[in-house]
Amino acid sequence: MATxxxxxxxxxxxxxxxxxPEQVARLGAVKAALEGLALExxxxxxxxxxxxxxxxxxxxxxxxxxxxxxxxVVALDEDTWxxxxxxxxxxxxxxxxxxxxxxxLAGEMRNAFVxxxxxxxxxxxxxxxxxxxxxxxxxGAKHALAQGVERVAIVDFDVHHGNGTQDLLWNEQGALxxxxxxxxxxxxxxxxxxxxxxxxxxxxxxxxxxxxxEMRRVYEARVFPMLEAFDPGLLLISAGFDAHRADPLAQxxxxxxxxxxxxxxxxxxxxxRVVSVLEGGYDLEALxxxxxxxxxxxxxx
Numbered sequence: 001m002a003t004x005x006x007x008x009x010x011x012x013x014x015x016x017x018x019x020x021p022e023q024v025a026r027l028g029a030v031k032a033a034l035e036g037l038a039l040e041x042x043x044x045x046x047x048x049x050x051x052x053x054x055x056x057x058x059x060x061x062x063x064x065x066x067x068x069x070x071x072x073v074v075a076l077d078e079d080t081w082x083x084x085x086x087x088x089x090x091x092x093x094x095x096x097x098x099x100x101x102x103x104x105l106a107g108e109m110r111n112a113f114v115x116x117x118x119x120x121x122x123x124x125x126x127x128x129x130x131x132x133x134x135x136x137x138x139x140g141a142k143h144a145l146a147q148g149v150e151r152v153a154i155v156d157f158d159v160h161h162g163n164g165t166q167d168l169l170w171n172e173q174g175a176l177x178x179x180x181x182x183x184x185x186x187x188x189x190x191x192x193x194x195x196x197x198x199x200x201x202x203x204x205x206x207x208x209x210x211x212x213x214e215m216r217r218v219y220e221a222r223v224f225p226m227l228e229a230f231d232p233g234l235l236l237i238s239a240g241f242d243a244h245r246a247d248p249l250a251q252x253x254x255x256x257x258x259x260x261x262x263x264x265x266x267x268x269x270x271x272x273r274v275v276s277v278l279e280g281g282y283d284l285e286a287l288x289x290x291x292x293x294x295x296x297x298x299x300x301x
């Protein structure tokens with residue numbers, strides 16, 4: 001079985017203002033980095049209302065739909081924008097995650113990487129936030145649980161706390177959620193005391209200026225033992241690459257080799273059943289190099 005890659009050109013239609021870090025060019029960098037790799041490439045389908053409603057109320061979905069402009073761009077908050085193609089792109093991001101989950105669970109693929117945008121891990125139940133409209137990974141987790149998977153784990157190694165995923169899965173006993181993130185840093189959540197309704201939320205703050213050695217220590221001590229004990233039927237990764245030392249939005253000092261190490265360890269502890277989903281990463285060169293290394297580590301399973 002091959003590693004899958006889910007993308008769609010509709011995700012280029014989500015346009016943000018000039019100078020915005022979550023830009024169309026991010027997908028160009030990802031696509032170029034993955035050229036030539038022996039991946040099973042599939043187009044991300046459109047996410048359905050039913051899939052989005054696994055995590056968000058209908059009133060929120062309709063509000064986001066109504067906010068899409070007919071032309072140009074519009075700000076939903078100081079960070080989050082929509083253009084005329086944003087809703088289509090957001091549905092592809094949701095649909096891509098759910099399709100990847102289905103393919104991995106069915107044994108059609110060994111594992112998969114979903115390279116869609118907008119990202120999702122900051123979107124809360126009724127609030128768009130931090131470039132994100134819908135909780136793509138949380139939706140994927142609830143989709144897997146609805147397919148009969150008893151236990152789903154989510155590891156978010158984006159440099160920013162996955163506040164949206166935490167909110168959406170706060171009461172979900174079958175989902176174990178880890179977030180390693182720089183602290184202090186926007187959005188200001190993710191303290192170790194935030195533990196979920198069933199103690200199934202694990203926040204791992206990392207100090208500004210720390211690097212791969214500290215990340216490896218924390219994952220060895222906290223994440224891998226809990227993952228092994230939890231024995232998930234599927235692991236979802238919120239794969240943000242903005243902890244890289246070159247990224248302009250934070251102050252962690254990870255290298256490409258750190259993403260390789262972390263991906264290999266997560267892949268192995270999950271028994272290979274992994275769906276990884278693009279989140280952040282705003283230096284285009286570092287993003288491309290990190291994504292390529294991450295996907296190649298998945299392929300090496």
